[in-house]
Amino acid sequence: MSVLGTSGCALSGGREHRHDGLVCDGDEHLVRAAAPFLQAGLEAGEAAVIATTPRAAGALRDAVGSHPLLHVVDRAGAYQGRTPTAITSLRRLTDRYTGDGVPRVRVVGEVDFGATERHWLEWQRYESVVNEALAGRPLWGLCVFDARRLPAPLLDAALATHPALLEPGGAPADNPRFVDPADYLRDLPVPEEPLEATPPRLTALDVREFVGLRHALATELAGTRAHPDAVEDLLLAADEMVSNAVRHGAPPVSLRLWTAEDRIVCTIGDGGPGWDNAFAGYGPAHGDDLSRGGMGLWLARQLCDHVDISGGPGGDGVRVRLTVRLR
Known part of the structure; x- marks a missing residue:
C-alpha cells in the first residue's frame, strides 16, 4: 500500500458512456457537425445539453431550434473549477435528466483549459480520465476544441483522449490516434515545482x-x-x-x-x-x-x-x- 491508500476511482464495467471529440475551425464547422448530433438525440427522445462558450451555444441553439429537451447551461457551472468536481457535475446532470425518463443525455461541451501549461495539464488528465470515470453512465459527450485559438499541445491532447471524432454531418469516426487512458495518464509529465x-x-x-x-x-x-x-x-x-x-x-x-x-x-x-x-x-x-x-x-x-x-x-x-x- 502507499500514501494513496485505497483512494482509486471506482469504475463501472459498463460502456454506455461515449466520449467523442470535435476539432473545429469556426462556427460553420461546429454547426455542421454538432447540430446533427444534437438533433439525432432529440429525435430519439434523448436530452441534449450545450455547455460551451456563449457564442458557440448561440450558434448551436439557432441551428437546432427550440425543443423542450434542449438545454443550454453555463459552461463554468458544468466544468466547475477543479476536474473531480466537473466529473461529479456531469454524473449529477446525467442522473437528473435520466431520472425524468429520458434514455440518454447528449452533451456538447467546451472546457476552459486556463491560461498556463500548468492549468492545461489538469484538463488534459480530465479528458482522458472521463473515458473511464463516466463509464456506465447513459451519457454521450462531444468535446469541442477550437483550432483557431487553442495551442498545439491541447489539440494533440484532443486527438489522444477521444476514441472517436465527429465528422461534418454528425457521424462519429474511429480515431486512430486515441491512446489508452491508463497509458496516456502515466505518460503525462509531473511538472517541476x-x-x-x-x-x-x-x-x-x-x-x-x-x-x-x-x-x-x-x-x-x-x-x-x-x-x-x-x-x-x-x-x-x-x-x-x-x-x-x-x-x-x-x-x-x-x-x-x-x-x-x-x-x-x-x-x-x-x-x-x-x-x-x-x-x-x-x-x-x-x-x-x-x-x-x-x-x-x-x-x-x-x-x-x-x-x-x-x-x-x-x-x-x-x-x-x-x-x-x-x-
Whole structure:
C-alpha cells in the first residue's frame, strides 16, 4: 500500500458512456457537425445539453431550434473549477435528466483549459480520465476544441483522449490516434515545482500521527497572506494524505511545506512499494457508498488546484504534491 491508500476511482464495467471529440475551425464547422448530433438525440427522445462558450451555444441553439429537451447551461457551472468536481457535475446532470425518463443525455461541451501549461495539464488528465470515470453512465459527450485559438499541445491532447471524432454531418469516426487512458495518464509529465529547490518552511521526516503536525502546519500558514479558506483546504488535504500514508503506507512518512506569494505547496511521501493506479482520486474508491471510506485522494483533488503523484510500481515509495493557489 502507499500514501494513496485505497483512494482509486471506482469504475463501472459498463460502456454506455461515449466520449467523442470535435476539432473545429469556426462556427460553420461546429454547426455542421454538432447540430446533427444534437438533433439525432432529440429525435430519439434523448436530452441534449450545450455547455460551451456563449457564442458557440448561440450558434448551436439557432441551428437546432427550440425543443423542450434542449438545454443550454453555463459552461463554468458544468466544468466547475477543479476536474473531480466537473466529473461529479456531469454524473449529477446525467442522473437528473435520466431520472425524468429520458434514455440518454447528449452533451456538447467546451472546457476552459486556463491560461498556463500548468492549468492545461489538469484538463488534459480530465479528458482522458472521463473515458473511464463516466463509464456506465447513459451519457454521450462531444468535446469541442477550437483550432483557431487553442495551442498545439491541447489539440494533440484532443486527438489522444477521444476514441472517436465527429465528422461534418454528425457521424462519429474511429480515431486512430486515441491512446489508452491508463497509458496516456502515466505518460503525462509531473511538472517541476521551483519551490522544491528551496529550503522548506516546514519539514517533518518521520510522521506517526497528525495532531501535532496539523498544529505546526496551521501555525506556519497563519504567518502567510493566505485566505483562511485556502489554509483550511490545504490542512484538510494534507490530513487526508498523511492519514493514508500512516495507515496504509510504509515508514518513513514525510511532509514538507513551502509557501510563496501566489501558492502553497505541500508534499507527503512514504516508503511503500509504489503505486500504479492512473485513475486514483477522480471518484470515491467505493463509488456512491461513501460509508466505506476511500475518499482521501478524491477530497484532495477537489480541495487543491493541483495534485501531482510520483513513484511508480517497484519504486522507492510514493510522493503526493498538493498545490493551493492563492487568489
